[in-house]
Amino acid sequence: MGFDMKKSTFVMALRALCGESSKSIWNRSREIYKRSWGWSDDDVISAFRRNPQCMILSEDKIMQGMNFLVNKMGWPSRVIATCPVILCFSLEKRIIPRCSVVKVLLLKGLIDEDFSLAYVVLPPEQPFLERFVIRYINRLPQLWDVYHGKLDVKDV
Template sequence: MPESCIALLLAHNTQVLMHKHENFAAAVEEVKAMGFDMKKSTCVMALKALCGESSKFIWNRSCEIYKRSWGWSDDDVISAFRKIPGCMILSEKKIMQVMDFLVNKMGWPSRVIATYPVILCFSLEKRIIPRCSVVKVLLLKGLIDENFSFSSVLLPTEQHFLERFVTRYINQLPMLSDVYHGKLDVKDV
């Protein structure tokens, strides 16, 4: 493990280092077995998610939520965890709210979200809902095709999103900025 990862553990995740040596060593072996590169910072978050009784409880709870409630396979869970370890330490409420919105309100396949787990860590109120509201309006008005990738909506920086989905259509739909800022509901457009 490089110094940068050790520094990250010491600066932000000291609770991981306070476990018995055997428990810490077991967590390191588990992280390695899941395919994490111990030279990258993602292994530090993976250790945080797997080290300790409360962490194991949260890990198991999150696995159950993703699998039972959203139909993810074991491979989906591990793949998402390898990409963004933080997706396994979110609160049950956060997981359920984001997944419910994306799957039930936006109609996106649950398992596709597993390929972009960083989305689960985004703010529902500040990022996901505003962007999805804009996209709903554009779809309803026939200005964009339904075959767009949801990652093209949620992953770009705010500036890039605004340029691609708001500014580009502002002449045809002047109220799009109000939809984005939550001043106008989708059904009122």
């Protein structure tokens, strides 16, 4: 499948493919991504190569993450296939707070949509805060409350 045996993703891939009940978990995840989110077989394989863990997540974790990112945030499903590690992050602690801040900034016209989902979710907390909260806090003091879940996007 094109994994470099010297990299940690090879070990994760082996775990996903050779673990207990791996075939049924693989098939379940593949079907969820394909049927529910429109991924092709190539999307599934590509996502697996990028982050093998995306194939061993629980059905609930996959569905909740994809539902939020696709249906609430408007990201195309196939974009998540290009950076599937995002699904491994905590929805409540990382994805929702960051996406909520970005949604507010977009709605207020302070940023353009010219950035990737990875640009929002992948950076460590401090660079994210500097890039999306601290930079705009003077214009939108409510951003801090949005980030901490004390204020809903629609209330800003």
